Amino acid sequence: MKTGHVVMVPTGNPKGIHAATDLCGKTISIQTGGLVETVSNQASADCTTAGSAAINIQGYAKVADEFQQIVLGRVDAIWETQEAVADWMTRNPGKYEVAFVASQDKTYGIYYTKGKADILDAFSAALKALKADGTLSGIATKYNLDPKTLDAIQ
Numbered sequence: 001m002k003t004g005h006v007v008m009v010p011t012g013n014p015k016g017i018h019a020a021t022d023l024c025g026k027t028i029s030i031q032t033g034g035l036v037e038t039v040s041n042q043a044s045a046d047c048t049t050a051g052s053a054a055i056n057i058q059g060y061a062k063v064a065d066e067f068q069q070i071v072l073g074r075v076d077a078i079w080e081t082q083e084a085v086a087d088w089m090t091r092n093p094g095k096y097e098v099a100f101v102a103s104q105d106k107t108y109g110i111y112y113t114k115g116k117a118d119i120l121d122a123f124s125a126a127l128k129a130l131k132a133d134g135t136l137s138g139i140a141t142k143y144n145l146d147p148k149t150l151d152a153i154q
Helices: 035-049 065-071 083-093 117-132 133-143 148-153
Strands: 002-010 027-031 056-060 078-079 098-107
Touching: 002 035, 002 065, 002 083, 027 035, 027 065, 027 098, 035 078, 035 098, 035 133, 056 065, 065 078, 078 083, 078 098, 083 098, 117 133, 133 148
Parallel strands: 027 056, 027 078
Antiparallel strands: 002 078, 002 098
């Protein structure tokens, strides 16, 4: 499936965040040690290069700790993977929304033991069948994911 990063804010988007440049001078939380940290640091550097205030990036080792900061009102937004945000929004309906999609150029795959082509064939057939009959699209919608992320399944 195709995936990427999104920025999540409280419902109604009270700070008017619609793009990375809208985060300049604001406070976000992220999970440290991954690609989100790299791209949010670059966005902050872009802010200062453009003459704006840097993004105040608060990093946490655990996603749960990162998300707790928006609950407590300590941050304006969360910058995280699409799937983590979708899960959070599913468990907290009506409280948060996606302000903008930061990127959607990553692809997830299924890994299996080398030399097990039968597993590849079985997974491939099952995913194609679930996509064709609309099951995967329904699951994606149920969990606040865009069904278009499944277009990578061919």
